[in-house]
Every structure is written in C-alpha cells, then in structure tokens.
Amino acid sequence: MSEHKKNMQQVRVTCGCTNMQIVKVHGPLPADIALAAVNAATTVPEMRAAIENPLLGLNLTEYNMLSEAAKNDVAQQLLNNRPASGYPSVASVQAALDQAVNQVVGLAAVNAATTVSEMRAAIENPLLGLNLTEYNMLSETAKNDVAQQLLNNRPALGYPSVASVQAALDQAVNQVVDLDNIYVQAGAVGGNGSRANPFGTIPQGIAAVNPGGTVHILSGTYPITSQIVVNKAGITLKGEPGTLLFLQANIIAMLITAPNTTIDGLTMTSNIPYAKEFIQIGGNNTTIINNTIYGPPQALPMSSWIVNRAIVSQGGLAISVMNNTFHSLRTGMYINPNVTGPINNNVVYNTKGGFLVDRAFTTFLGNSWGTPPNEFDIVLLVGTTSGPPYDNLALLSALNNNATISDQR
DSSP: OOOHTTTOOOEEEEOSSSHHHHHOOOOOOHHHHHHHHHHHHHSHHHHHHHOOOOOOOOOOGGGGGSOHHOOOOHHHHHHHTOHHHOOOOOHHHHHHHHHHHHHHHHHHHHHOOOOOHHHHHHHGGGGGGOOOOTGGGGGHHHHHHHHHHHHHOOOTTTTOSHHHHHHHHHHHHHHSSTEEEEEEEETOSSOOSSSSBSSSSHHHHHHHSSSTTTTEEEEEEEESOOEEOOOOOTEEEEOOEEEEEEEEEEOEEEEEOOSSSSEESEEEEESSOOOOEEEEEOSSSSSEESSSSEOOOSSOOOGHHHHHEEEEEEEEEEEEEEEEEEEEEEEEEEOOOOBSSSSEEEEEEEEEEEEEEOOOOOEESSOOEOEEEEEEEEETTTTTOSSSTTTTTHHHHTTTOOEEEEOOO
C-alpha cells in the first residue's frame, strides 16, 4: 500500500438532505500529527501541550494526579530522554511517560522522607528505577546507615534527579562499614573495611567480618608470608577478578578451621615450590569453588617434583570442591580418610596425581583434564573401599571425561 493511500481517511458526512456521500480525505492521521508535535517540542510547555493533546490518545490518569511542577518535571524528562530520531510511536511515548511519572513520584518520596524507614521505602521502590545491586548485599543495619547518609546529605532543595539519588546512594554504599560485607585491598593502610576505605590484609578482613559474612578481596597481589586462618563459621572469602595470593614462605597458605566456610574466586601460586598444600581444610562443610591454584614450573620427571598440593582435606569432613582449576603441582588434591562430598567440574592438569583418594568416599562428576596431562587423573590408594562410589571404575572414568585411574587398592 502506498504511503498516500495509507494515510487516506474516510469521513462520513451527514446532511439534512436525502443524499449521503463518503468523502476521502488525503493526508496524515490526527494521531500522526500529534506524535509529530511530541517530537517537535523543544520546551516544557510545548511538550506538555503535545502529550496532553487528546488526539495523541495517551493514558494520562497518573499524570493528571501530579502537581503542575511535577508535570513540568515529567515533560522535561520526556524532552531529555527523547531518542535522536524521535519517539517512533504513540506506544513509545506512553512507555516514556509512565516511566517519567513513576520516577517523578518516586523522587518526590525521596525528597519528602524524614526518617530512615521512609527513606528506605523511597529508594527501595522499584518504580524509582535505582540500581540496588550493591545496596541489596548489605545487612539491615548497614542499609539503615545508608538511608541516614542520604537524609544527612540531601541538598536543601532536594535531590534534583534520579541520577543524583543514584550517585548519592552509590557513595553511601561504598562508605558504609557493613560487618557482613568487609572489603580488603592489597597494600591499603588505615582502612575501616568499607569498599571506599578497605583493610590492607585478608586476616584483618577475617577478624572484622561477622560470622556468616563475606570478606571481599579486591583485585591485587597479596604476598603471603604468614598463614591465613579462616576461623569464623559460615564466612566466605570472595575474590574479585585479578586477585592473586602469592605464597612466599614454606607454610600452608590457608588453614580453614571453622565450619560452613566458602573460598570463592581466588588465584593462588608461590614464588618457588614448597612441600605444602596451599589450602588445608579442617572445618566441616567447606566449599572450595571457582579458584585457580598452580605452582611454579618444575623440571621433569614428575617423580622428582617437590610435593606441593592445591588442597589437603583433613579426615572425616564433608566438603564440596567445584569449578576449580589446579595445575603444575605434584598433587591437585589429597583426600584423607572418611571425607565425603562432591568433587565436580574441576579442571586438573600437569600433576603427578590429580585427586588422591585415601580411604575417602567423595564422589567425582564432570571433572576434566588439560594439557600437559596428569600422570594419573584419579588415584585410589591402598585401603580405599572397593564398593560405592568406586565399585565401577569404567563408569567413574566415563563420568569424568575418560579419567585415567590408578587403582592401588
């Protein structure tokens, strides 16, 4: 259909005589003209006139409940957010109008709040459209502190825009000390554990965090010359991308003594090979996930390598080891007697033995093996059960990407 015919209207004309005619009028539809006015508006009054034009057909129910000043703010937002090529349809104007109304109403609530609870309700209102990802990680106490900061720092005339509220929120979140979320930055001095002013060492973070909280280890290199002891129940050590723990002493780098802890997202290595494990698990229900642990190069043969290991688990514990990468070590993991739990989806290569099972009962699923290959991927040591979960070695191999298994039972 040509554009000429597309815009052709049929208008029924009734007169007092007996004749009736169908008149065809060529030209833009009224809604098209009204939309053009929205896209041509350059001032708040022009935008208001355009969106309030009934020929545009917008639903103005919520808009009409606003004060004149708030309507002006909505019109300004429509001007500010108008695409370079204009709003393509009436529906797009309606969506932009609804969003602007919600944000203007939400911003008014932020500026009217006088208590912490009112401020929290205002900023947590999804219609305001704030990014609350970091805020939502905070404890309730820390959220209250953030809301108080927003009250204290609110300009005399109020926050002028949603963007200004977002900036103030982000600053408050970064500055608040949340004992459930402590931050560490290598080399930082005089910190208090907030994101904006982090502690300088991992032990400081562990000492400060609440049981069950998270120590966020920010990007950087952390020289390890004394043992890190994870001794608070339920805490998580969470490494950001670019976090490296660099062992420089003949010690076990990390000893886990508390239950229900998680080590997530760390990279660990050493300056020279040490006959120690990087992590020793001594706490029940420990989860080791998304870590990379590797040693410095050692000359072949592997039988002459110093016995450095990624992980050693003490006996009788429940553990979970998932989605890690271990390589260039004498042993990926040594699993002591009566240890149980899943060892899944890890990548292990360039070791003499990927996983050494010493009378344990851990299950293996989805593990894979890189290059250079391990001498053996899974080693079942003397005394390990011949029953489940190690009764069917062909299946065990198949479930772990054709693992090579050394059966020494």
